[in-house]
Amino acid sequence: MALWHPLRRKDAKKELNPNQDVYARFDRVKLTLGNRQVLSDVSLSLSEKRIGVVGLNGSGKSSFVRLVNGLRRADSGTVKVFGSDIDDVAADLPRFVGFVFQNPDHQAIFPTVGEEIAFGLRQLGFDKAKARDDALRFLELHSCSALVDKPFAELSEGQKQLICILAVLVMEPKVLILDEPMASLDGLAGRKIMQKLKKLDQKLLMISHDLSFLADFDRILWLEDGSIRMDSVPGDVLPAFRADVERRSALELGGDDL
Numbered sequence: 001m002a003l004w005h006p007l008r009r010k011d012a013k014k015e016l017n018p019n020q021d022v023y024a025r026f027d028r029v030k031l032t033l034g035n036r037q038v039l040s041d042v043s044l045s046l047s048e049k050r051i052g053v054v055g056l057n058g059s060g061k062s063s064f065v066r067l068v069n070g071l072r073r074a075d076s077g078t079v080k081v082f083g084s085d086i087d088d089v090a091a092d093l094p095r096f097v098g099f100v101f102q103n104p105d106h107q108a109i110f111p112t113v114g115e116e117i118a119f120g121l122r123q124l125g126f127d128k129a130k131a132r133d134d135a136l137r138f139l140e141l142h143s144c145s146a147l148v149d150k151p152f153a154e155l156s157e158g159q160k161q162l163i164c165i166l167a168v169l170v171m172e173p174k175v176l177i178l179d180e181p182m183a184s185l186d187g188l189a190g191r192k193i194m195q196k197l198k199k200l201d202q203k204l205l206m207i208s209h210d211l212s213f214l215a216d217f218d219r220i221l222w223l224e225d226g227s228i229r230m231d232s233v234p235g236d237v238l239p240a241f242r243a244d245v246e247r248r249s250a251l252e253l254g255g256d257d258l
């Protein structure tokens with residue numbers, strides 16, 4: 001993807017250096033929400049090109065990935081992003097660590113596609129006209145220029161998710177975090193988005209309940225009750241996770257048909 005706007009925010013406390021392999025380092029991180037311990041004592045480093053996150057509902061996956069871009073802050077322990085304490089580089093984070101939500105309607109804030117894409121560029125300091133021009137060029141680059149004036153609300157679910165991903169990518173982040181991006185898409189739309197994601201230069205940190213999307217990732221983290229239960233290659237983690245889900249289903253459903 002072409003880099004044409006080497007801009008950075010000037011209001012970060014400390015300049016973030018994105019040219020390092022490890023993009024996030026967790027050291028003994030704990031997170032409590034309400035009266036529930038959501039993450040307990042998580043220590044790890046993230047550097048691989050594609051990392052998948054799996055786990056049952058409520059295991060802490062969304063909270064974990066939100067800690068990487070500052071949408072959540074740890075109660076104790078440290079989270080470093082590109083080597084800096086997350087509090088020191090918070091203002092720079094949206095530029096370098098993009099976040100795509102599960103539900104596109106929770107992410108998009110502007111009426112039209114063009115405005116949605118231009119917003120990221122405005123955040124980077126572009127004036128309105130240049131943001132509009134570059135948004136159109138960016139949409140052309142991704143074969144979506146026909147959508148520029150379309151109301152976001154009139155897009156298909158697949159198009160909405162694609163535009164939300166592009167709206168983040170236009171800021172040229174180094175890392176793209178995706179929280180179940182395919183959850184509301186049919187199989188075909190989901191596969192199209194996945195194909196697009198795999199061609200990106202960005203590192204991916206992606207939650208998915210559909211394990212087939214993660215089969216050729218570099219690394220899989222399995223979260224259970226706020227802890228890392230397994231951290232290894234897909235060939236090890238995915239069959240073990242699948243077997244655990246089946247074992248629990250057999251125990252909890254007692255063989256009853258749904």
Ligand SMILES: Nc1ncnc2c1ncn2[C@@H]1O[C@H](COP(=O)(O)OP(=O)(O)OP(=O)(O)O)[C@@H](O)[C@H]1O
Pocket residue numbers: 033034035036038055056057058059060061062063064
């Ligand atoms: N704001 C909050 N206040 C209190 N508890 C919360 C809050 N947000 C999340 N939780 C709880 O924290 C736990 C972990 O939530 P989280 O969304 O991180 O899990 P998850 O693995 O992503 O789940 P899912 O697969 O259902 O999206 C859950 O039990 C959830 O109910």
